[in-house]
Amino acid sequence: AQSVTQLDSHVSVSEGTPVLLRCNYSSSYSPSLFWYVQHPNKGLQLLLKYTSAATLVKGINGFEAEFKKSETSFHLTKPSAHMSDAAEYFCVVSEDSNYQLIWGAGTKLIIKP
Amino acid sequence: NAGVTQTPKFQVLKTGQSMTLQCAQDMNHEYMSWYRQDPGMGLRLIHYSVGAGITDQGEVPNGYNVSRSTTEDFPLRLLSAAPSQTSVYFCASRTDLSGNTIYFGEGSWLTVV
Numbered sequence: 001a002q003s004v005t006q007l008d009s010h011v012s013v014s015e016g017t018p019v020l021l022r023c024n025y026s027s028s029y030s031p032s033l034f035w036y037v038q039h040p041n042k043g044l045q046l047l048l049k050y051t052s053a054a055t056l057v058k059g060i061n062g063f064e065a066e067f068k069k070s071e072t073s074f075h076l077t078k079p080s081a082h083m084s085d086a087a088e089y090f091c092v093v094s095e096d097s098n099y100q101l102i103w104g105a106g107t108k109l110i111i112k113p
Numbered sequence: 114n115a116g117v118t119q120t121p122k123f124q125v126l127k128t129g130q131s132m133t134l135q136c137a138q139d140m141n142h143e144y145m146s147w148y149r150q151d152p153g154m155g156l157r158l159i160h161y162s163v164g165a166g167i168t169d170q171g172e173v174p175n176g177y178n179v180s181r182s183t184t185e186d187f188p189l190r191l192l193s194a195a196p197s198q199t200s201v202y203f204c205a206s207r208t209d210l211s212g213n214t215i216y217f218g219e220g221s222w223l224t225v226v
Contacts, residue, residue, distance in 0.1 A: 004155070043219040044203065090155055103155025
């Protein structure tokens with residue numbers, strides 16, 4: 001069965017410092033993995049997706065994520081945080097066998113000036 | 114190209130009332146779904162449809178009803194609203210069950226008092 005664990009409910013960083021949002025998944029088959037961002041009182045926007053091509057995936061707004069099968073991880077990173085990055089981030093897994101999406105609980109990213 | 118359109122954006126209901134959340138997409142997508150989002154949790158699947166005339170239950174279907182008479186529309190009905198249904202609801206669509214790009218509506222904030 002699929003599952004997604006976002007290891008931190010809140011992450012706080014200073015503007016200009018690196019961002020790391022951690023995600024571990026469990027999947028019996030070849031998964032597709034996604035990161036979505038949700039700004040306060042807004043809808044969901046796709047940041048990036050992994051679908052069995054390159055393991056390092058580049059997304060929008062300077063974010064990237066690396067698929068590590070041996071560690072069953074798909075952590076999201078950004079070299080330098082910006083105030084506009086303050087939002088909630090969701091890690092999502094989908095198995096090719098059933099295509100249903102399983103969502104992590106979300107990580108709230110707080111940017112300190 | 115409007116994408117996925119949800120209405121209403123905000124709604125307050127009294128316990129026991131019924132209402133319908135509307136969802137329409139203009140991308141000719143076969144797969145549509147409804148999610149609810151609650152604090153501290155990821156999105157949870159309520160119902161989904163793989164094409165006109167076909168619907169199925171997701172993780173949390175109780176208290177909700179759906180129909181898919183056309184490819185474009187996928188309304189979600191609350192039969193008798195309860196305070197536990199206070200949530201943010203998202204409609205989503207993708208090309209088909211294996212489509213990796215998912216399009217979300219902007220969300221409907223529902224409060225049941």
